[in-house]
Amino acid sequence: MLSLQEAVGLDLDVMGSGFGFTPWGPDTCPTLEQLMAATSSSPCSSAGDAAAPCRTPGEDEEERRRRQRRKASNRLSARRSRARKQQRLEELRGTAARLRAQKRELAARLGLAARDEFAARRDNARLRAEAAALARRLLALQRLTQQLRSRTRPFQPGGGGDLGGPGGTPAFAPGAALGLASLMT
DSSP states (O other): OOOHHHHHTSOHHHHTTTSOOOSSOTTSOOOHHHHHHHHHTOTTOBTTBTTSOOOOHHHHHHHHHHHHHHHHHHHHHHHHHHHHHHHHHHHHHHHHHHHHHHHHHHHHHHHHHHHHHHHHHHHHHHHHHHHHHHHHHHHHHHHHHHHHHHHOOOOOTTSOOOOBSGGGOBSSOGGGHHHHHHHHO
16 A cells, blocks of 8 residues: 555656556556565465454364354255155156046046947937937828828718718728728838
8 A cells, every 4th residue: 555655746647647546656566476475474364365364273173163064964954855855756756647547547438438428329310210200100190090081981870871982882991991000010
């Protein structure tokens, strides 16, 4: 550091010239080796830190023990952390296996449900076709019955009415029911 007497004797024109300020004059500037030797000659410096207080060998031993305890504690903490991580990984693997098994089971159930749905749709289509065929047959039977009723007049025995058929036979004969019976089968 610059002493007060040296600072008063500085040329201020050099400081204002824009080249910067150096605390040494051009002929008194120390070399890098001189600066390094001055900082390492301090008896209480540790690792180049001149601000560190001087320690006794007992304090250094205590610091070494504290560091060892911290290292051991950190190792133990890391071991516990790895064990927790491993346990969590095993739990996740178990959950994944359980979910895969559940997925397979649900896929199988879905396949059965799809097969049942297909069978039900097929049966429904068959039943609808049968119902349509039966409805057509019923309609045909109803028309036939209506035609037969319109042709038939009640028979009046001894009443001298018109029997409606050729040669005096009634228009509705028992043999006419054969057409009706053939539609029912």
